Amino acid sequence: LFAAGDVAGIEEASSAMIGGRIAGLAAAHRAGYLDDAAFQTQAEAARASLTQLRQGMFAKENRGRTDLTETEEGYELSQNLLAKGYVTEEELQAFPAASEKRGGVHPVIECTQNIPCNPCQDACKFGCIMVGRQITSIPQIEHGKRCTGCGMCVASCSGQAIFLVDDDYDETRAAITMAYEFLPYPEKGQKGTALSRAGRPLCEAEVLSLRKSAATDGTALLTIAVPKEFSMQARAFAFDGGVD
Ligand code: SF4
Ligand code: SF4
Structure with missing residues (x-):
């Protein structure tokens, strides 16, 4: 065998x-x-x-350990992720790549564990994302590099941990781009509900675009507009009537 x-x-x-x-x-x-x-x-x-x-928290010598409280970088591990499957907004504050707001479109990386993974770094041809030589390191945003909003990092992230946030979409709304894996696909202009990381309804959302191409290997990228105050909370989308 x-x-x-x-x-x-x-x-x-x-x-x-x-x-x-x-x-x-x-x-x-x-x-x-x-x-x-x-x-x-x-x-x-x-x-x-x-x-x-x-290497890292999932290394052989760490198997079965329940006493790990920090990442290799010293960030506090999300207990909510371990217990409920998502990281809370408060916990994400410890992770710069997940919590830093910048002008214009930029990636928000909600990747909080030392897993051996780095497609996000390779996907960004503009050098905006850095994992570095140790593949288990948590990805960081490279300041000084300009994000074009191409979406390749979002499409390449197997953990669906990357979102593009544009707080300057218009006067009152921010644009959020995420990977979308449900059918049927929403259409431009369609209204729905933005959901939190916990899957709870947050606010009204409007579909701005749904991009799908060979470059993204078939992964659909959904961009929605939400009120600016929800730009760091809206992380999923449901059609109207699709949320209890
Ligand atoms: S959207 Fe494009 S340019 Fe921006 S960080 Fe992602 S891959 Fe890089
Ligand atoms: S591709 Fe996604 S899951 Fe993998 S390191 Fe990058 S952000 Fe984390």
């Missing part, structure tokens, strides 16, 4: 891919397509990559 992915142990996507590579190398070696030396060299390199991914 050559095992990879979640049957070999539940981790995240990058680890599953490398596990698959190791299983593939082992199968090729077993079938005589790779000699001993080539197998050892390539499998060793893949194992080294795995070791690099298995």
